[in-house]
Amino acid sequence: MAWAEKLPSGRYRGVYRDSGGRKRSLGKSYKHKAEAQRAAAAEEERARKRVAADAQGWRRTWGEWADEWLPTRDVEPSTAKADGYRLDRHLRPRWGDVQLGAITRQSIKAWVATMRRKGVSPANVQRIVRLLSVSLAAAVDAEVIESNPAAGLKLKGGEQAGERFLTRDEYAAIRAELPTTDHQLVADVLVYTGMRWGEMAGLHHNRLSLTKGEVHIVEAWQDASGMIKPYPKGKRGRVVPLPASLVARLAEVPVRIGGCPVPHAVGKCRSGLVLTTERGSVLRNSNWAEDWRAACERAGVHARIHDLRHTYASWLLQGGVPLAEVGQLLGHVSPATTARYARLAAKPSDKVLSALDAPDLPHGGKAETLG
Numbered sequence: 004m005a006w007a008e009k010l011p012s013g014r015y016r017g018v019y020r021d022s023g024g025r026k027r028s029l030g031k032s033y034k035h036k037a038e039a040q041r042a043a044a045a046e047e048e049r050a051r052k053r054v055a056a057d058a059q060g061w062r063r064t065w066g067e068w069a070d071e072w073l074p075t076r077d078v079e080p081s082t083a084k085a086d087g088y089r090l091d092r093h094l095r096p097r098w099g100d101v102q103l104g105a106i107t108r109q110s111i112k113a114w115v116a117t118m119r120r121k122g123v124s125p126a127n128v129q130r131i132v133r134l135l136s137v138s139l140a141a142a143v144d145a146e147v148i149e150s151n152p153a154a155g156l157k158l159k160g161g162e163q164a165g166e167r168f169l170t171r172d173e174y175a176a177i178r179a180e181l182p183t184t185d186h187q188l189v190a191d192v193l194v195y196t197g198m199r200w201g202e203m204a205g206l207h208h209n210r211l212s213l214t215k216g217e218v219h220i221v222e223a224w225q226d227a228s229g230m231i232k233p234y235p236k237g238k239r240g241r242v243v244p245l246p247a248s249l250v251a252r253l254a255e256v257p258v259r260i261g262g263c264p265v266p267h268a269v270g271k272c273r274s275g276l277v278l279t280t281e282r283g284s285v286l287r288n289s290n291w292a293e294d295w296r297a298a299c300e301r302a303g304v305h306a307r308i309h310d311l312r313h314t315y316a317s318w319l320l321q322g323g324v325p326l327a328e329v330g331q332l333l334g335h336v337s338p339a340t341t342a343r344y345a346r347l348a349a350k351p352s353d354k355v356l357s358a359l360d361a362p363d364l365p366h367g368g369k370a371e372t373l374g
Contacts, residue, residue: 004019004044004047005017005018005019005040005043005044005046005047006018006019006040006043007033007036007037007039007040007043008028008039009036010032012032014032014033014034015032015033015034015035015036015038015039015040016028016029016031016032016033016039017029017033017039017040017041017042017043017044017046018043019043019044019046019047020047027046027149027150028043029042029043029046062102062103062104063102063103063147064098064099064100064101064102064103065094065098065099065100065101065102065103065106065138066095066098066099066100068103068138068142068147069090069094069095069099069138072138072141072142072145073090075141079225079227079228079232080225080227080228081225081226081227081228083227084227086134089127089130089131089134090134093118093123093131094131094134094135094138097114098135103139103142103147103148104148106139106152106153107152108152108153108156111132111135111152111153111156112156115128115132115158118131125158128158129158132153132156132158135153136151136153136154136156139151139152139153139154140154167305167306167307167310167313167314168310168313168314168316168317168347169194169304169306169310169311169314169317171318173302173304173306174190174194174311174314176302176303176304177190177295177298177299177302177304177306178190178191178298179302180297180298180299180301180302181294181295181298182294182298185278185281186291186294186295186298188252188253188256188278189203189278189286189291190295190311191249191252192206192249192253192278193308193311193312193315194311194314194315195245195246195249195315196218196220196243196245196249196315197243197312197315197316197332197333198220198243198312199223199309199312200224200288200308200309201223201224201225201226202220202222202223202224203278203286204223204224204276204278204285204286204287204288205222205223205224205225205231205232205265205276205285206218206220206222206276206277206278207222207263207272207273207274207275207276207277208258208259208274208275208276208277209273209274210222211253211277213245213250213253213254216244216245216246216247216250217242217243217244217245218242218243218245219240219241219242220240220241220242220243220334221233221234221240222234222267224265224285224286225268226287226288226289228268229265229266230265230266230267230268231263231265231266231267231268231272232268232269233267233268233269233270239334239336241331241332241334243332253277256277256278258274258275259274259275259276259283260275261274261275262274262275263275263276263285264276264283264284264285265285288308291308292308295308312333313344315333316329316333316341316344316347317344317347319332320344320347321347326341326342326344326345327341329341329344
């Protein structure tokens, strides 16, 4: 039976219990008690009818639901591959035999604590829990369960595991140890544009505007599918300026006539790839990484290839470029993604310090009050 509870504000919220006996409250508050109670009763009735369509749905195990849900997901092959590892390594062992109706918020929190004790990084814990939440949200949408116990669960964050920002001297040391000038050019493009590997490997000549000194990032090589997809991660193209020294280097790269040797997921290829292997095929991270690791070892500097993207962001912020603009250049969809670099821009700018400088302030004496 539905009822109403009075809030500190004096308004009322409607409350009811779902089929599992759990207390549920409406997100909206009401001025009158009777109004809140009627709204809760209506929601309770809607929930009852949903469950009636599959009265035993909540008894299905999460593993059974996952087998039905996974084929319906519309995600990139690379995402499916990464999620497949998380499913097999973390979700199925814990939840595969658990009934959907028995998954509670508290049991999820206990699972999170267990993963942390086992050394799973905060970033990975967040990805794993998010995948569970997505699966449960799909179960709610399919009217198998009434609510998602993982929805809105706040987890402790922390810096990305292994995130690294190179100094200019460190980068120069690694660059000097790369085996060829072609290797150096690949590294330069990554560190001076902030492109992801797939965006660099999928860069076509027609996307370069050397006269303007900029590159249009609208495509990306996808290793999992073996194709060029029509947008970078985040599904937003972007324009990135090129330093003059990089423009000069790219101007020396021969323009390949005709299309590239890689199939495109959408549209027709208009030009060749800018950076390729000696045989003209697409650059694969797995192959190039061996030379990169060897160069790092000889230089005595530890860094991943993807750290060149982090380094790009750090150099911009240290040079005074606003955080929001850095996010645009990196192609971040959410400002929260860029926020992890905020500490690099924590030093007050000269303009800020100048605005706060007040040499005529009195020193010592009794403090003055405002009023």
